[in-house]
Amino acid sequence: MTTTSFRADAADPAAGAGPVADAPVLRADHVTKRFGGVTALDDVTFSVAAGESMALMGENGAGKSTLIKVLTGVYRPDDGRILLGGQPAVFARPLDAQRAGVSTIYQEVNLIPLMSVAQNIYLGREPRGRLGLIDARRMQSDARELLSAYGIAVDVRRPLRSCALGVQQMVALARAVSINARIVIMDEPTSSLEAREVETLFRVIRMLRDQGIAIVYVSHRMDEIFEVCESVTVLRDGRVVHVGPVQGMTRGELVSLMLGRSIDAVRREGATAFRSGHTSDAPAVLEATGLSRKHEIADVDLRVRPGEVVGLGGLLGSGRSETLKAIAGVTAVDAGTVTVSGAPVRGGSVSAAIRAGIVMLPEDRKAEGIVPNLSVRDNIVLAALPRLSRAGFTSTAKQDAVVDVFMKRLHIKASSPDQPVAELSGGNQQKVMIARWLAMSPRVLLLDEPTRGIDVGAKAEVQALIDELASEGLAIVLVSSEIEEVVEGSGRVVVLREGSVQTELTGIHVDEASLLAALAGTEVPE
Amino acid sequence: MSQTLTVALPRRATVVGFFQRYGVYLAIVIVLVVNLAVTPNFFTLDNVRVQLVQVVPVLIVALGMALAIGTEGIDLSVGASMALAAAVIPLYIGYGVVPAALIALACSLLIGLANGVMIAVIGVQPIVATLSLMVAGRGIALLVAGEQLRSVTDPGFLALGRGAIGPLPWSVLIAAVLVAIVAVLVSRTTFGKQLVALGGSRRAAELAGLPVRRILLVTYLLSAALAGVAGVIGTARLGASVPSTLGNLVELSAITAVVVGGTPLSGGQVRVIGTVAGALLLQLITATLVKHDVSDAYSQIAQAVIILLAVYIQRGRAVQR
Numbered sequence: 112m113t114t115t116s117f118r119a120d121a122a123d124p125a126a127g128a129g130p131v132a133d134a135p136v137l138r139a140d141h142v143t144k145r146f147g148g149v150t151a152l153d154d155v156t157f158s159v160a161a162g163e164s165m166a167l168m169g170e171n172g173a174g175k176s177t178l179i180k181v182l183t184g185v186y187r188p189d190d191g192r193i194l195l196g197g198q199p200a201v202f203a204r205p206l207d208a209q210r211a212g213v214s215t216i217y218q219e220v221n222l223i224p225l226m227s228v229a230q231n232i233y234l235g236r237e238p239r240g241r242l243g244l245i246d247a248r249r250m251q252s253d254a255r256e257l258l259s260a261y262g263i264a265v266d267v268r269r270p271l272r273s274c275a276l277g278v279q280q281m282v283a284l285a286r287a288v289s290i291n292a293r294i295v296i297m298d299e300p301t302s303s304l305e306a307r308e309v310e311t312l313f314r315v316i317r318m319l320r321d322q323g324i325a326i327v328y329v330s331h332r333m334d335e336i337f338e339v340c341e342s343v344t345v346l347r348d349g350r351v352v353h354v355g356p357v358q359g360m361t362r363g364e365l366v367s368l369m370l371g372r373s374i375d376a377v378r379r380e381g382a383t384a385f386r387s388g389h390t391s392d393a394p395a396v397l398e399a400t401g402l403s404r405k406h407e408i409a410d411v412d413l414r415v416r417p418g419e420v421v422g423l424g425g426l427l428g429s430g431r432s433e434t435l436k437a438i439a440g441v442t443a444v445d446a447g448t449v450t451v452s453g454a455p456v457r458g459g460s461v462s463a464a465i466r467a468g469i470v471m472l473p474e475d476r477k478a479e480g481i482v483p484n485l486s487v488r489d490n491i492v493l494a495a496l497p498r499l500s501r502a503g504f505t506s507t508a509k510q511d512a513v514v515d516v517f518m519k520r521l522h523i524k525a526s527s528p529d530q531p532v533a534e535l536s537g538g539n540q541q542k543v544m545i546a547r548w549l550a551m552s553p554r555v556l557l558l559d560e561p562t563r564g565i566d567v568g569a570k571a572e573v574q575a576l577i578d579e580l581a582s583e584g585l586a587i588v589l590v591s592s593e594i595e596e597v598v599e600g601s602g603r604v605v606v607l608r609e610g611s612v613q614t615e616l617t618g619i620h621v622d623e624a625s626l627l628a629a630l631a632g633t634e635v636p637e
Numbered sequence: 638m639s640q641t642l643t644v645a646l647p648r649r650a651t652v653v654g655f656f657q658r659y660g661v662y663l664a665i666v667i668v669l670v671v672n673l674a675v676t677p678n679f680f681t682l683d684n685v686r687v688q689l690v691q692v693v694p695v696l697i698v699a700l701g702m703a704l705a706i707g708t709e710g711i712d713l714s715v716g717a718s719m720a721l722a723a724a725v726i727p728l729y730i731g732y733g734v735v736p737a738a739l740i741a742l743a744c745s746l747l748i749g750l751a752n753g754v755m756i757a758v759i760g761v762q763p764i765v766a767t768l769s770l771m772v773a774g775r776g777i778a779l780l781v782a783g784e785q786l787r788s789v790t791d792p793g794f795l796a797l798g799r800g801a802i803g804p805l806p807w808s809v810l811i812a813a814v815l816v817a818i819v820a821v822l823v824s825r826t827t828f829g830k831q832l833v834a835l836g837g838s839r840r841a842a843e844l845a846g847l848p849v850r851r852i853l854l855v856t857y858l859l860s861a862a863l864a865g866v867a868g869v870i871g872t873a874r875l876g877a878s879v880p881s882t883l884g885n886l887v888e889l890s891a892i893t894a895v896v897v898g899g900t901p902l903s904g905g906q907v908r909v910i911g912t913v914a915g916a917l918l919l920q921l922i923t924a925t926l927v928k929h930d931v932s933d934a935y936s937q938i939a940q941a942v943i944i945l946l947a948v949y950i951q952r953g954r955a956v957q958r
Contacts, residue, residue, distance in 0.1 A: 441844060465846040479844050482837040484905045493834055494845040500827045547845065 135194070136161045136325045137182065137213060137294045142191035144177055151177040153349040154191070159294065164316065164326040166336045166357065169346035170369050170427065170592055175329055178346065179296055182327075183215050184208035214287035215296040222283055224272035229254035231271050232286045257285050261315045277308025284315060288324065295319065296327040299428075301335060313339050331428045332609070333362050333632065347371050362631040366426075370594055370627065393417050396586045397469065397555045399438050402447035407433040408610045411447070415555065415586040420577065422601030423590045424626050430610040431590045432474055435557045438588075439471035440464035451554060465494065468554030472544055472561055474590075476537070480544045483533035487525045488514045490532045490543050495550040517546035522572065538569020545576065555586045562596065574600065598623050608632060656950045661897050661914045664943075668921045676928050686806060690874070692920040693812045694719070694867040696913060698887050699894040700819045701860030703912045706895050707823075708836045708856050709904025710763035714752060715864035715891060717774025718745035719884030722868030724782040727789055727878045734793045742865040748774045749861025753854035767857075771888070778880035788877045798873030808870045815863065820909040829907075832856060836904030893940060894919055897947040919943070 135158035144152040152174050159165040169175045180186045182193065184202025193200050195211055202208040222231045229251045230237075238253065240246035254267040263281050271279055280300060287295060297316075301309045316339050320326060328340055336343060337357060345353040345368045353368045395414040402411040408430040415421045423431045436442045438449050443459030449469070450456060457463040464470075473479035481490055492499055492510050499509040514528050521542040525535055532543055541561065548556065561577065562570040577600060581587050591597050597604060604616040606629040614629050616622075656663075672679040698715045705712040722741035729737040748770050755766035789795070800807050823829040831852050835842040843849055864884070872878050896902060897918060898911030919940060926936040 439844075461844060462846040462848065471844070473844055478838075479840045482834045482841050482905070484837045485834060489830060489834065493830075493842075493847070496827045496830055503826050503828060505825055505827055505830060 135159060136196055137327075138194040139178065139182060139188075140192050140194055142178075142181055142188040142193070144181055144186060145189050151349050152181065152188075155346070155349070155351050156191075157182075157344055157351065157354075158194075159325040159327055161293070161325050162320055162323045163342060164320050164328055164340045166340035166343040167327055167329045167346070168331075168336065168343060168365065168369055173346040173369070174349040175346055176298070177349075179215065179298060179327075179329065182208070183213055183296065209290070212291050212293035213296065214290070214292035214294070215298065216280060216283050216287065216300055217298050222271055222279065222286070225270055227268050228258075228265060228271055228274065228278075228282055229267040231282055232257065232267075232289065234286075236290075257289055258282070261285060261318060262311065275305075275308065277304045277311060280304070280308075280312065281315060284319075288319060292324065294325045294327065296329070298329045299331070300328075301330065301332065309335075331426050333365065336365070337362075345369055363628060366631040367627055370630075396452055397438070397588075398450045398453075399434075400448050400450075402434060402437045402449070403445050404433065404437055404442060405445055406610075407442075408437065408607075411437075411607070411610075411612055413438070413588070413605060415588060417554070417584045417586050418581055419603065420581050420587045420589055420601045422597040422604040422621075423588060423607060424597055424604045424616075424630065425607035425613075426630055427592065428609075429607040431607055432559050433610070434607065435471055435559050435588065435590060438464070438555075439469055439557055441471065465551060465553075468552075469557065470494075470548040470551055470553040470555070471557040472541075472548065472559055474559040474563070476540055476544060476564070481532050481540050483531070485532060486529045487518070487523065487532050487535070487543055488528035491517060491528075491546045491550060494547050498551075513550050514546075517549060521546055521576065536566065536569070538565035538573070541565055541569065541573060545573070549580075553585065555588070556580065557588045557590075559590045560592065561589070562591065562593070594623055594626060598626055606630065657899055660947070660950055661899060661911055661918055664897075665914060665918050665921065668918065668925060672921075672925055676925065679925075679928070682804065686804070686809075688917075688920055688924055689809045690806050691924075692916050693808045694871045694884075695887060695890045695894060695919070696812050696916040697815055697867040697870070698864050698884075699891040699898075699912050699916050700815060700909065701863035702888070702891040703895045703898075703900050703907050703909065704819070704823075704832065704856050705763065705860050706836075706892070706900055706902060707832055707904055707907035708853060709839070710756065710853070710856070711767065711892070711902075712752065712857060712860040712864075713764065713767040713888045714748055714770035714774050715860065715867075716884035716887045717771050717778065718748045718861045718864035719868030719871060719887060720775050720778035720880040721745055721748060721781070722865040723872040723878045723883045724778040724880040726794070726869065726872050727787040728781070730789055730791050730794060734791060734797070737794070738797075738869050741869050742862055745861045745865025745868065746858055747861075749858040750854075752861065753857035756857060757850040757853035775880070782878060782880045786877055786879050786881075789872060790876070794873055795876055796873070798870055798875070808874065811866070811870065815866065816909065816913055819863075823907045823909055828852065828855065833905060833907060836906070838905070890916075890919060890940070893944050893947075897943055902948075915947075 138158035140156055142152055142155045143150065155174070155178060157178060167175055167178070177186065181188050184205045184207050193202070195213070200211060202211070223234065226234070232254045233250050237245045238249045240249070251267050258265060258267065258281070261281065263278065265274060265278055271282060274282070284295065300312060304312065316326060328336070330336060340357050342355065343353070343357050343360070343365070344351060345365070347369065352371070393416045396417050397413070397415040399411065399413040403409050411430065411434050413421070413434065423434060425431045433442070437444045437447070440456070440459055440461045440463055448455055449458065451467040451469060454467065456467040456469065477483070482493065488510065491514050495513065496505065499506055499513060517523070518525070518528065523542045523546065524539050532540060535543065558577065562573050565573070574596070577587060577589065589597065589600050591600070598621060601621060604621055604626060606613045606616065606626065613632065616625050616629065678684065698719070702712055702715065722745045725741050725744050726737050729740045752767050752770055755761040756763050797807055802810065823833070831842070831847050835847060835849055835852050839849065867887070868883060871883050894915035895912050896915070898913070898915030899908045900906055900911060922939055922943070923936045926939060
C-alpha cells in the first residue's frame with residue numbers, strides 16, 4: 112500500500128527515560144480528513160501528554176471516531192500529521208500504531224472469547240520453555256501476577272467469554288499495557304459495565320496514569336469525565352471547539368460546547384420546517400409505564416395524546432432509542448407495561464405492537480429499515496402485505512393503489528415503483544420507510560432520528576410531514592440528536608438521563624435553554 | 638435488456654449483470670449447439686424424453702432448495718427426505734398408490750418439521766440443523782426399511798415413474814406443475830414476498846413485524862415435502878425402494894442448480910425458472926459426457942467447474958480481464 116511505514120524501534124526517544132511531563136506523547140497536528148465531499152475532520156489539533164488523561168467529547172458525527180481512527184492508523188489523514196514522542200509517525204495500518212505503543216480498547220472487547228484469560232494476554236508472545244513449546248504454567252503465573260497488580264483476582268485459566276464484561280475489558284487493558292502501550296485510547300469503555308466494575312476500571316486508569324501512560328477517554332457520561340479526566344477536548348462538526356482543563360468547568364458549559372448552543376442564546380429564529388409544537392388535551396392514546404431493561408432504561412413513563420408530538424430529549428446513551436425499542440416491542444422489557452387506548456400491548460413482540468397501532472421508524476435505516484435488494488414497491492407494502500392480499504395471494508391492484516398514493520403524497524423520487532430501493536437517496540429511502548408505516552394506518556408513530564443522514568430539502572419535507580401527521584391525529588414520539596429539531600418539533604419534551612426520566616418540559620419551557628439545562632443535569636430555570 | 642438499464646449502469650456492471658441473469662440460458666444453448674455438432678442422435682424425441690425424466694428428481698429438490706437459499710439458509714437434508722419417503726412406500730403400497738404416496742410425504746414433512754423447529758424456533762444455523770437431519774434422516778430411513786432393498790410392483794405406482802400421457806411422462810408433468818406452483822408462490826403470494834424480504838434483510842423483516850419464524854418453518858416444510866415427492870417419483874422409476882442410495886448427494890446437485898440458475902447464496906432472491914435451467918444444464922452436461930463414454934469421475938469434475946464458474950460470476954468479477 113505504501114512504502115513509508117513506522118517502525119517502533121526507530122523513533123522511541125522516550126524509551127527508558129520515564130514520563131516527561133507536558134511533552135505530548137501523541138499529537139495530531141492540523142489533521143484534515145475528508146470522505147468524498149464531506150469533511151470529517153477540519154484542521155484538528157489534538158494532543159495528550161504522558162501521565163495525562165484527556166477526555167474527547169462531542170455529539171454524534173462530531174468526528175470523534177474519525178479522529179481515533181486517524182490516531183490509530185485505520186485512516187490516513189489527508190492533511191496534517193501525527194507526531195509520536197515529537198517525531199512524525201506514519202501508521203500504514205493499525206498494527207503499526209499498536210507496535211508503536213498506541214493501543215485502543217473498544218467497548219466490544221476484541222480478544223478471542225474461547226481462549227483462556229492467560230492465553231489472551233500472551234497471545235502471539237507466549238513464554239516458551241524447552242523445545243520451543245509454550246510454557247503454560249509460567250504463562251498462567253505471569254498473567255495472574257499482572258492482573259493482581261491491578262487488583263483483579265480472576266482464574267486466568269477460564270475462557271475469556273465466561274468472565275464478566277468488566278473483567279474482559281481489564282484483560283484487554285492489561286494485555287495492551289503489558290505489550291508496550293504508552294498511549295491507551297478508550298472508546299466508551301463503561302457502556303456495558305456494572306457500577307462496581309466501573310470503579311475498578313477507574314482505579315486502573317488512575318494507576319496507568321501514575322505510571323506515565325497517556326489516556327484518551329471517550330465517553331458521553333458527564334460524571335465519568337469529571338471523575339477520571341484532567342483535560343477535555345471538545346469536537347463539533349469536525350472542528351476542535353475547546354481544549355482545556357476539566358476543573359473549573361460546569362456540566363452546562365460542556366453540554367453547550369458539544370451542542371454548539373450557548374445557554375444564553377435563546378429564542379432564535381426557527382431553523383426547522385416545523386410550524387409549531389403540537390399539544391393536545393385528548394386522553395392519551397399511548398401510555399408506557401415503568402419501562403425497565405437492565406443496563407438500558409429504568410422506570411421510564413411516557414404518555415402521548417393523539418395529535419401530540421412528544422420529544423424524547425437526552426444525550427447519546429441516555430436511553431432514547433432503547434425506550435422507543437421497548438415500546439415498539441423490538442426488545443423485551445424486564446418490567447413495565449404499554450397500553451394503547453387503555454388496551455395492554457404484549458411486550459417483546461413487534462407484530463403485537465403493530466397490531467395495536469404502534470410503529471417505529473428505526474434509527475439505522477440501512478441495516479434495520481429498508482430491504483435493499485427489493486423494489487420501492489415491495490419495500491412500501493412489506494408490512495401491509497397481508498392487508499393487500501386475498502387468501503394469501505397478493506393483489507397487484509391493491510398494492511399499486513397504496514404505492515401510488517404514498518409515492519405521490521410523500522414525493523418519493525424514483526424512476527418507477529420497480530426501482531431497487533438501494534439506488535434511492537437517503538431522504539427518499541426514509542420516505543419509503545415512512546410510507547411503509549403509514550400504509551398500516553398506525554395510531555402511534557415512534558421516530559428515531561427521522562432526518563439523520565438526509566439532505567436539507569428532504570429534511571424539511573420530513574419535518575413538514577411530521578407536522579401534518581400530528582395534525583391528522585397521530586400520536587408521535589420524536590427522538591433526534593438535533594436540539595432544534597426536538598424543541599421546535601415537539602409540544603412537550605421528556606428528558607432522559609442515564610436511562611431514567613430526568614424531567615419533563617412543557618409549555619413555554621420547551622425551549623433550547625431549558626433543554627440544555629436539563630441535558631446537563633442542572634435545575635430547569637423557572 | 639432494457640434501454641434505460643444499459644444507459645444507467647456502468648458497462649462492467651451490465652456485462653456482469655447479463656451473465657448473472659442469462660448466463661445459464663446461454664450455457665444451455667452452447668451445450669445444445671456442441672451436441673448438434675458432435676453427438677449423433679442427440680436431438681431425437683426419445684433422447685429429449687430421457688433427459689427430462691432424468692432431471693425430474695434433482696429439479697424438484699432444487700425448487701425447495703431455492704426457497705431455503707432465498708431465506709439465506711440451506712437444506713442439506715433433502716437426500717434424507719427422499720430416502721425416508723422411499724423407505725415407507727413398500728410398507729403402505731398395499732393400501733393403494735395415493736395413500737402410500739401421502740404417507741411418504743407426511744414422513745418427509747417430519748424431517749422438514751424438525752429442521753424448521755430447530756432453525757426458526759431454537760435458532761440453530763440452517764447448515765448445522767439440516768446437516769444433522771441429513772445424517773439422522775437417512776439412518777431412520779434405513780431402520781424403517783430394515784436395511785433391505787424392496788421391489789415395488791404395483792403397476793399404478795410404477796406408472797408415476799415410467800408411464801406417460803401421450804408423449805409426456807407423468808413425472809415430467811408433475812415436475813412442471815410443481816415448478817408452476819413454486820413460481821406463483823414466490824411471485825404472487827404474501828408468503829413468497831415475505832420469504833424474499835426475510836432473506837434480503839432479516840433485521841428489517843423482524844422490525845417490519847413479519848412472522849419470521851413461521852416463514853422459516855414453512856420454508857423448510859416445503860423443501861422437505863418437495864424432496865419427498867422426488868423420493869416417491871425416484872422410487873417409482875427404479876421400481877424399488879433403495880433408501881441406502883436414493884438421493885445420495887442430491888443436495889449438492891440441487892444447490893448447484895439453484896446457484897447456477899442465478900439465485901445468490903446470500904439470500905433475498907429466488908429464481909424459479911433459473912433453477913429449472915440450472916438443473917437442465919447440469920443434466921445436459923452429464924448426458925453429453927456419458928454419450929461420449931467419458932467416465933463419471935469427469936462428469937463430477939465438470940459439475941464442480943460449473944459451480945465455481947457460477948459463483949465466480951455472481952461475485953461480479955467475471956469481466957474486465
